[in-house]
Amino acid sequence: xxxxxTQERIITLQVLKASITALASVIGRNTEILLHDLTCxxxxxxxxxxxxxxxxHVGSPVLGGPEQDKGYEAVMAAAAASHGSEPVVIPDYPTxxxxxxxxxxxxVYRDSNGQPFASLCINTDLTGLNAAxxxxxxxxxxxxxxxxxxxxxxxxxxxxxxxxxxxxxxIGLGKMNKKAKVEAVRVMQERGLFIVKGGVEKAATALGVTxxxxxxxxxxxxxxxxxxxxx
Numbered sequence: 001x002x003x004x005x006t007q008e009r010i011i012t013l014q015v016l017k018a019s020i021t022a023l024a025s026v027i028g029r030n031t032e033i034l035l036h037d038l039t040c041x042x043x044x045x046x047x048x049x050x051x052x053x054x055x056x057h058v059g060s061p062v063l064g065g066p067e068q069d070k071g072y073e074a075v076m077a078a079a080a081a082s083h084g085s086e087p088v089v090i091p092d093y094p095t096x097x098x099x100x101x102x103x104x105x106x107x108v109y110r111d112s113n114g115q116p117f118a119s120l121c122i123n124t125d126l127t128g129l130n131a132a133x134x135x136x137x138x139x140x141x142x143x144x145x146x147x148x149x150x151x152x153x154x155x156x157x158x159x160x161x162x163x164x165x166x167x168x169x170x171i172g173l174g175k176m177n178k179k180a181k182v183e184a185v186r187v188m189q190e191r192g193l194f195i196v197k198g199g200v201e202k203a204a205t206a207l208g209v210t211x212x213x214x215x216x217x218x219x220x221x222x223x224x225x226x227x228x229x230x231x
Contacts, residue, residue: 008112100125166191
């Protein structure tokens with residue numbers, strides 16, 4: 001029986017949810033595993049273990065992840081790919097969450113049409129490994145099962161605005177030249193702004209440019225990354 005893309009997505013999400021449930025019963029409390037449904041960015045987290053590491057829960061938005069998360073880069077790369085449906089994997093990269101240093105890995109899943117629809121993320125907190133007692137405590141199994149979140153998700157408009165303002169503030173506004181604006185777009189990209197509908201338009205307004213200019217900046221950043229990879 002041939003499955004259409006929608007059926008593929010449903011089955012894949014079911015399989016990954018079951019896998020996280022099993023892993024949650026044996027992994028240490030210093031490792032967070034979560035699954036995003038990228039088709040619903042406002043409530044993207046559909047399964048999570050050890051959410052205390054990043055403060056997220058089922059129903060949290062896609063923009064609530066660790067700082068410097070290359071998973072957003074993987075989603076954009078998967079969306080930009082012109083062929084293939086293989087998952088995009090980014091292994092072992094550093095991130096930050098609530099002031100703690102993490103090691104992270106991300107897999108972005110694509111359907112048979114090549115469209116990214118799910119992201120599996122793993123974040124391991126390394127801050128407690130300097131003390132032997134803390135090390136042992138971190139590896140106690142998670143006692144509480146995963147459950148549905150009761151609280152409402154964070155407002156996406158607020159999150160997007162915070163990302164934009166933080167990105168511009170990090171570069172320093174004043175009278176921004178092109179180089180500064182490109183760097184601000186790079187920071188916004190790293191924070192995942194452009195995988196959310198309306199992100200490009202909001203960034204363009206904040207920077208005083210057109211959305212086509214933002215797309216040009218993103219293309220420039222992709223070319224720079226590609227050139228570094230080839231060197």
